[in-house]
Structure formats: C-alpha cells, structure tokens
Amino acid sequence: MTEPFIIAIDGPAASGKGTLSHRIAQVLGLRHLDTGLTYRAVAHALLSAGEPLDDEATAVAAAKRIDLGALEKSVLAQHKIGEAASKVAVMSLVRSTLVEQQRLFANALPGAVLDGRDIGTVVCPDAQVKLYVIASPQVRARRRWAEVQERGNLSGTDASFETILADIEARDARDMGRADSPLKPAQDATTIDTSDMSIDAAFEAAMQIIEQHRKPNA
Numbered sequence: 001m002t003e004p005f006i007i008a009i010d011g012p013a014a015s016g017k018g019t020l021s022h023r024i025a026q027v028l029g030l031r032h033l034d035t036g037l038t039y040r041a042v043a044h045a046l047l048s049a050g051e052p053l054d055d056e057a058t059a060v061a062a063a064k065r066i067d068l069g070a071l072e073k074s075v076l077a078q079h080k081i082g083e084a085a086s087k088v089a090v091m092s093l094v095r096s097t098l099v100e101q102q103r104l105f106a107n108a109l110p111g112a113v114l115d116g117r118d119i120g121t122v123v124c125p126d127a128q129v130k131l132y133v134i135a136s137p138q139v140r141a142r143r144r145w146a147e148v149q150e151r152g153n154l155s156g157t158d159a160s161f162e163t164i165l166a167d168i169e170a171r172d173a174r175d176m177g178r179a180d181s182p183l184k185p186a187q188d189a190t191t192i193d194t195s196d197m198s199i200d201a202a203f204e205a206a207m208q209i210i211e212q213h214r215k216p217n218a
C-alpha cells in the first residue's frame with residue numbers, strides 16, 4: 001500500500017523552517033503547509049472582529065471557519081499577528097480543531113511537508129523525516145527585522161530591532177512553556193542550527209538528512 005511521505009519541520013520563529021519547507025516541497029514534488037498560518041488566521045479573525053484573544057469558544061468558532069486553501073500570507077505575516085497567534089495557540093480546543101485539518105492535509109497522497117511547532121511531536125508523530133530548525137535569538141531577530149524593513153513596516157507598529165528581539169524571546173518562552181504541545185524537538189528529530197548557514201547550506205543539510213531517512217524505504 002502506498003503511504004504518504006511526510007516531512008515534519010519544527011522550530012522557533014525565523015529559524016528558517018518555512019523557507020526550507022517550501023523549497024524541499026518544491027524539489028520533492030510534495031505539498032506544503034505552513035501551520036503557523038492557521039494559528040495566525042485565527043488570531044487575525046479575532047483581531048479584525050475586535051474579539052478577545054483568550055476566549056476559547058470564540059476562538060474555536062474562528063478556527064472551524066479557517067480554509068487551508070485560502071491562507072493569505074501577505075496579510076498574516078504582520079508582526080502583531082504572530083504575537084497574537086502565540087496567545088491563541090495556548091488554548092487546547094483551538095489546537096485540536098486546527099490539528100485535525102492539518103492531519104487531513106498531511107495524509108493525502110503523495111505526502112507533504114508541514115512546518116510549525118508541534119508537527120513531529122503531535123500532528124504527525126509518524127512522519128518519516130523530522131527536522132528541528134534553530135538559530136540564535138539575535139540572528140532570528142535580525143532576519144525578522146530585515147523582513148519588516150522590506151515590507152515597509154505595513155503594520156505601523158514599533159518594530160525596532162530591540163522590540164523584535166524582545167518579542168521573539170517572549171514568544172519562544174510562551175511556545176516552549178505552554179502545557180499543550182510545547183515547542184520542543186521530537187525524540188527522533190535531527191537538529192539543524194542555521195545561525196551561521198546560508199539558505200543554500202541549510203537546504204543542502206536538510207536534503208542530506210532526508211535522503212538518509214528515505215533509503216531504508218526506497
């Protein structure tokens with residue numbers, strides 16, 4: 001029987017997991033889901049409607065309306081939406097609602113690359129390949145700051161380097177410290193530290209690991 005080929009890529013904000021996932025999916029002919037966008041979409045819906053970020057019933061209702069095929073990255077990439085997403089993401093019923101949709105996406109043939117915080121540990125614990133992508137907070141803040149500059153700071157918020165670094169550190173603590181599905185490497189994940197790697201070098205390192213894990217099933 002043919003099984004989907006699933007690659008799970010987890011890590012903190014701006015570690016490079018989305019860039020890697022997109023490229024790996026393209027090269028291997030797999031679909032790609034940035035699961036962070038699903039949490040961002042819930043946060044965006046709540047912020048736009050002026051709803052609180054910590055009311056579970058309202059957030060679950062928003063999560064049920066998320067359409068995985070209509071996630072607008074250009075809107076959802078805003079700095080303040082990332083912050084709000086990590087507040088929404090501590091609620092278990094919001095997580096289970098989104099995880100159900102993420103699993104359906106992952107399990108369709110021929111397979112998929114999913115990136116997020118809990119893909120290797122919770123969403124796809126049987127994924128054939130699990131990568132845990134990290135970089136130092138300073139490096140990650142520099143990358144995010146460069147993105148904000150490039151977009152012309154559309155959100156209009158105070159997004160200085162110092163603010164972004166402080167937010168990244170606070171978000172790491174929230175994501176790693178929450179009770180449900182905290183950010184951590186799966187036991188069988190391979191870590192890639194991209195702090196001193198170019199995008200190309202990180203991609204080569206990831207592809208080597210993927211090939212190593214593919215061989216036994218080839």
Ligand SMILES: Nc1ncnc2c1ncn2[C@@H]1O[C@H](COP(=O)(O)OP(=O)(O)O)[C@@H](O)[C@H]1O
Pocket residue numbers: 011012013014015016017018019020143144147194197198199200202
């Ligand atoms: N290895 C790398 N070296 C330099 N910049 C990188 C690297 N990987 C990603 N980037 C850049 O850093 C930013 C954040 O990367 P992204 O893949 O969106 O991170 P994540 O999905 O982990 O939040 C993007 O602008 C991306 O182009």
Ligand SMILES: Nc1ccn([C@@H]2O[C@H](COP(=O)(O)OP(=O)(O)O)[C@@H](O)[C@H]2O)c(=O)n1
Pocket residue numbers: 012013014015035036037039040082085086087089115116117118119171175
């Ligand atoms: N699988 C996932 C993906 C994201 N998230 C949450 O959603 C927030 C935004 O995720 P993201 O991947 O878009 O963030 P960035 O890494 O792009 O900054 C994270 O800080 C997490 O709190 C999660 O809890 N689980």
